[in-house]
Amino acid sequence: MLNEIILAGFGGQGILFAGKILAYGGLMDSKEISWLPSYGPEMRGGTANCSVCISDDPIGSPLVLEPNYLIAMNTPSFDKFIGSVQPGGKVFIDSTMIDKKSDRDDIECFYLPASQLAEENEMSGMANIILLGKFIKETGIISLDTLHKAFEKAIPPKKAHLIEVNMKAIQLGQQE
Numbered sequence: 001m002l003n004e005i006i007l008a009g010f011g012g013q014g015i016l017f018a019g020k021i022l023a024y025g026g027l028m029d030s031k032e033i034s035w036l037p038s039y040g041p042e043m044r045g046g047t048a049n050c051s052v053c054i055s056d057d058p059i060g061s062p063l064v065l066e067p068n069y070l071i072a073m074n075t076p077s078f079d080k081f082i083g084s085v086q087p088g089g090k091v092f093i094d095s096t097m098i099d100k101k102s103d104r105d106d107i108e109c110f111y112l113p114a115s116q117l118a119e120e121n122e123m124s125g126m127a128n129i130i131l132l133g134k135f136i137k138e139t140g141i142i143s144l145d146t147l148h149k150a151f152e153k154a155i156p157p158k159k160a161h162l163i164e165v166n167m168k169a170i171q172l173g174q175q176e
Helices: 015-028 075-084 114-120 127-139 144-154 162-175
Strands: 002-010 032-039 047-055 069-072 090-094 108-112
Touching (some): 002 015, 015 047, 015 127, 047 075, 069 075, 090 127, 114 162
Parallel strands (some): 069 090, 090 108
Antiparallel strands (some): 002 047
8 A cells, every 4th residue: 555645835834844643654564655845945934845755665756746644734735736636636725825725526625724723722824734733533544653753863862851842732623
């Protein structure tokens, strides 16, 4: 099974970090993985997206042109990628930042006010992880235990206290 995922938004929203967590999760589940970041020259505030492939078999190309899954954190990203999602795919949308709805009836869309939830729960800057929680719940691509191990791998020891904060954000996304 090949899972192709695009995560997209503005630089500074944690798009690349969320993609890295997914990739580490796949790696820890002994899957074949690829992680391909892409960002504009502005970095923070510019465009950022990340392609992640998680597969049981070797991956032919890390480039994702028709994703099974899309996580969109801003309107330009929604506009750019919504049309490329495969029929039957799932889209996870930060509805705080994106006030549009998809007109496609061949995909399933989840509208989650992730940025608003992050602010209300004093988790500023963690909308990406809240959306990731919803993504994990709806796709089952990796388990919560694997996800925890991925955070342990991606977060440096001097910031280990952030592992539990990230797991709380995951749980918040799964409750929605």
